[in-house]
Amino acid sequence: MDIKIQKTATPKEKPADETKLGFGHIFTDHMFVMNYDTGEGWHDARIVPYGEITLSPAAMCLHYGQEIFEGLKAYRTADGSIQLFRPQENFKRMNVSAERMVIPPIDEEFVLKALIELLQVEKDWVPHTDGASLYIRPFIFATDPYVGVRPADHYLFMIILSPSGAYYSTGLNPVKIYVEEKYVRAVRGGTGFAKTAANYAISLKGQDEAHRQEYEQVLWLDGVEQKYIEEVGSMNIFFVIDGEVITPQLTGSVLPGITRKSALELCSKWGMKVSERRITIEEIASAYDAGKLDEVFGTGTAAVISPVGHLKWGDKVMEINGNKIGAVSQRLYDTMTGIQYGKLPDDMGWIVKL
Numbered sequence: 001m002d003i004k005i006q007k008t009a010t011p012k013e014k015p016a017d018e019t020k021l022g023f024g025h026i027f028t029d030h031m032f033v034m035n036y037d038t039g040e041g042w043h044d045a046r047i048v049p050y051g052e053i054t055l056s057p058a059a060m061c062l063h064y065g066q067e068i069f070e071g072l073k074a075y076r077t078a079d080g081s082i083q084l085f086r087p088q089e090n091f092k093r094m095n096v097s098a099e100r101m102v103i104p105p106i107d108e109e110f111v112l113k114a115l116i117e118l119l120q121v122e123k124d125w126v127p128h129t130d131g132a133s134l135y136i137r138p139f140i141f142a143t144d145p146y147v148g149v150r151p152a153d154h155y156l157f158m159i160i161l162s163p164s165g166a167y168y169s170t171g172l173n174p175v176k177i178y179v180e181e182k183y184v185r186a187v188r189g190g191t192g193f194a195k196t197a198a199n200y201a202i203s204l205k206g207q208d209e210a211h212r213q214e215y216e217q218v219l220w221l222d223g224v225e226q227k228y229i230e231e232v233g234s235m236n237i238f239f240v241i242d243g244e245v246i247t248p249q250l251t252g253s254v255l256p257g258i259t260r261k262s263a264l265e266l267c268s269k270w271g272m273k274v275s276e277r278r279i280t281i282e283e284i285a286s287a288y289d290a291g292k293l294d295e296v297f298g299t300g301t302a303a304v305i306s307p308v309g310h311l312k313w314g315d316k317v318m319e320i321n322g323n324k325i326g327a328v329s330q331r332l333y334d335t336m337t338g339i340q341y342g343k344l345p346d347d348m349g350w351i352v353k354l
Contacts, residue, residue: 001045001110003032003117008049014163018129021165023302028125028134028161032118036104038153045110047118050160056145060152067197068097069139071301072258073164074119074354076126076133077342082119084352085340087112089258094138096256097194102151103140111138112352115159119354122161130341131166167303172325172333174309175298177232178215179281180206181314185230185253187223192230192253199255203233215312217298223253227280235300236260237308239284240328242292249276259299263332265348272328281313288318295326304340305333 008029015021027050034045061067070090074082091108098105115136119126126134138159142152183206186192191199206218219237222228229248231237236257238247245267250256267274287293288311296308309323320326325333338344339351 001043003114004044004046005117005121006046006048007121014125018127018132018163019165021127021132021163023164023167024135024162026163028122028163030118030121031161032114032157032159034114034157036155036157042104042106042157045114047114047121053156055143058145058147059142060144060146060148061141063147064142064149065196065198066101066103066142066152067139068094068101068103068141069137069195069197070094071195072136073133073301073340074126074136074161075340075342076128079342081342082123082126082354083340083342084115084354085336086258086262086350087115087352089261090138093195093256093258094140097196098140100191100194101196103142103155106140106157111157111159116352116354118159118161123354125161125163127163127165129166131168131337133164133340135162135164137162172305172307172330174307174320174323174325175217176215176310177217177219177296177308177312178206178210178213179219179221179311179313180209181221181226182209184223184226185220185233188252190223190253193250193255195255200233207233213312215310217306219311221281227282228278229281229284230254232298235298235303235306238263238295238297238299239279239287239293240295240326241284241287243294244273244275245328246275246277246279248279251278257299259301259304259336262336262348262350263299263305266332266335267328269348270331284311285313285316285318288320293318293320295328296320297326297329297332299332304336305329 143154144152298306307325307329311318
């Protein structure tokens with residue numbers, strides 16, 4: 001399939017101060033769009049000026065939530081070149097989400113090609129400031145004008161781009177996390193492993209409660225017994241207990257994070273003891289009381305590594321590592337960001353260069 005390119009006649013002025021980019025509210029001049037129609041498949045791939053889209057008020061995505069998305073970044077290196085971090089994994093995971101949400105699969109190789117083509121058009125939007133990046137949001141949603149519950153016959157696949165500032169503009173500071181015990185995010189057999197919009201809407205109630213208690217993130221427990229740790233709303237979670245790196249196993253209700261996978265691969269490469277298993281909040285509290293809870297950190301595209309300084313479970317508040325980043329967290333952050341920005345050699349084969 002060829003990709004048609006229509007460039008804007010009115011390019012936007014690019015942000016002058018890259019220290020004030022924020023996240024997710026500035027968008028580039030162009031976007032990628034592709035249609036799906038039953039009987040024809042994916043077609044009409046095009047790069048067009050960024051702008052509004054028209055949907056019927058009866059569009060099925062608005063009523064029944066048939067939508068999936070991904071998130072990744074483009075990084076500018078010191079020599080001015082642009083590169084991606086494991087983008088094949090994002091499109092591979094997108095097809096896993098598509099299968100769960102009964103959305104037609106994409107050609108992973110083609111959409112990566114389309115993304116690279118879009119980035120070539122928008123390369124001047126990739127920030128130059130260290131720590132800043134161009135956030136990439138691919139997504140698919142149902143467009144049929146039909147108020148009825150069934151898989152759609154028509155979809156749009158789109159990629160939009162947003163220059164984003166450094167996640168840690170004031171340093172790699174630990175976050176405070178609140179353990180949610182009333183509400184649940186996902187259950188095995190549900191959609192927890194898929195990157196679909198509903199999962200994030202479901203998490204908002206717990207996030208709101210956490211903010212009320214002056215905590216920044218929510219740690220979700222399993223949806224059946226509400227004792228096994230699953231993930232934080234926007235990232236996977238890791239614990240270092242007595243030198244062992246532990247993260248909840250993928251049971252179908254946890255998102256298989258790409259940064260999570262990368263952290264596990266690096267820790268294994270470094271010879272650390274690594275475990276993917278079910279772990280209860282009680283075990284974490286016991287390890288803390290015994291002085292064996294060395295570190296807690298999250299992993300995700302936005303933050304890469306997010307050290308946890310405080311963990312609140314009921315009335316128990318655990319201060320982790322003196323509210324300072326730990327050695328494992330720091331090493332993972334330095335290594336992954338070093339590879340992403342081209343400061344360290346990519347001996348893992350993760351980088352795709354434009």
